[in-house]
Amino acid sequence: MSARSDSPSLAPPLSAVLLSSADAVQGVLEGRSLTDMLAAVEPALRPATQAVSFHAMRHLGWAGAIAGQLVQRYPNTRLQALLLVSLALLVRGDEAGVPGMPAYAPHTVVDQAVTAAARARNLSAYKGLLNGSLRRFLRERAALEAAVADRPEARWNHPGWWVQALRRAYPQDWQAILEAANAPAPLTLRVNRRRATREQVLGALAAAGLAAEPAGESGLVLATPRPVAQIPGFAEGWWSVQDAGAQRAAELLAPRDGMRVLDACAAPGGKTAHLLELADIELLALDVDAARLARVRQNLDRLGLGGERARLQAADAADPHAWWDGRPFDAVLADVPCTASGIVRRHPDIRWLRREDDLRRTAALQARIADALWRTVAPGGRLLYATCSVFPAEGERQAEAFLERHPDARRLDAPGQLLPVAIGATPAAQRDGFFYALFAKLS
Structure with missing residues (x-):
């Protein structure tokens, strides 16, 4: 999260920040990425908007449950988003605060939220509704919170299906995983x-x-x-x-000088660069998105890792016929698409954008990519299957099924599921959630 001065004299008006944050949150409610929404915010407002919208994402389940008792029907999604953001900012007094934001008294938050509505297109007619709702929350907070205390979304600020999936997978750790997801990274x-x-x-x-x-x-x-x-x-x-957990990928693949290496789903390029930093290799970096691949090139150039050693190609890793020249690779990094459930603390909107059936779709895509890439691995070579997920359907179950489908694969030592570590850990011990399975192809 970008830092900014905590001095109110240097801060943009809170009303402007609330409205900008509400627009960002509205985008998420309508299915758009928070990253994309923040990119469209004017630079002077962006740091504060990021701070408040990240905070809102981390309290959206609670805010939504409370808002449901205050307003039965919204005239538009923008008003709903402004109410959710304002409620989330009111709860910040119970915690260490919103990183990058000055402290505001509750009556100031209410006043500035109403000011934002009064000055905004399609919201001014509803400033009374907003004002009444927020003031009712301040008066009746204890009763309103008690009424939603048993709802998983309100308690854990994750979708109910997400909470249940983690409870089934990790009976001893599910609460720690959910709490870690709400800790700023x-x-x-x-x-x-x-x-x-x-x-x-x-x-x-x-x-x-x-x-x-x-x-x-x-x-x-x-x-x-x-x-x-x-x-x-x-x-x-x-x-x-x-992230420290992401740094394990290149270290586990352990490239050596002279190797031919494939980074199959390369963007934004952090693991690509790390591989090139570790050894003098011939590397092919693939990504299906040409625009994101341009970011990889920019990162490599800044790090002094461009040139002939790294070739970048926009292609679908699951379709080797479109990009593979038939020369096998000594090492393949299959950092496959996933729900990104392990990096929620850095991207708190992810939990609200995902749907339960996304797990089935991503698991099918992961298996298809892993099978396709296995054909490109040289005898004696290695493939590292990696995801930034905490769901077993995208991790251990995939690794076990891969071995069943490929009798010429032998599983090597790798950490498997790395659960996120945050609450109570020192900064140096913290990490996001990742899964790593390493396979060797029998000669």
Whole structure:
């Protein structure tokens, strides 16, 4: 999350932030990505809008349940979003606060929400409804909350089907997984060993007044997040932003000099770059989205990893006939599409955009991609199956089914399911949720 000054004198008006955040949340309610919605926000408002909309996403189940008791029918989705955002901001007093936002008294939030509605197209006629609803919440909060306390969405701020799926899969850990998803993530860097050492980056951070601590083999976790362009070494390509759990992928595939390597679902390019940092390899990076593949090239260029060593191609990994020249790969990274249920704390809208039947669709696609890529692995070569999911249907069940379909595959040592770690852990020990299964092709 981008940082900004906590000084109210430098902050944009709260009414403007609430309306901008409501528009972002409205986009999510209508099925659009929060990332895309925030990209359209004017730069002066974007940091505060991101802070408030992220907070709203983390409280949307509770806010929705409360709002359902206050308003029976909404004249439009924009009013619903503004009410949800305002309720979420009112609950911030129970916690450490909204990162990147000044503290506001409840009556200020109500006043500014009504001001936002009064000044907004298609909302001004409903400012009385909004005002009455928010003031009723402040008067009757205890009773309103008690009425929804047993609802899974209100208690855990995840869809009910999501909560039930985790309870079945992880009887001992499901609550910790849900709580971790609502904890803001630290900013974790991966040092580019071809441009700098971890000690060199630590020294530069310290000189700039930024505290950090090592994590994993190449990681650094900042004590306080900052916009990346403000962190020493960004322009010089000393590091990339990458969660500690995601950094395991390239380390597990363990490329060696001279290998021919495939990164099958490469965008946005963090794992692609890491592979190139670890060894002098011949790498083909695929992604079905040409626009996202352009981001991979930009990242590689910033890190000094472009050139002939890395070839990028827009293609469907599940259709090797369209892109494979028949030369087998020594190592293949199959970071397949998934529900992204393991990275919800960084993308809190994901839980509200997914549907239960998405699991079935993504699992079928994952199996199709893994089977197609297995044909491209050289005898004696390895394939790393990876997802940023915590659902077994996209992890362990996929790995077991893959072995059944491919008798020439042998499963090697890999961590399997990495559950997210956040609550109660030091920043250096935190990570998102990932699944890793490593297979060797018998000669």
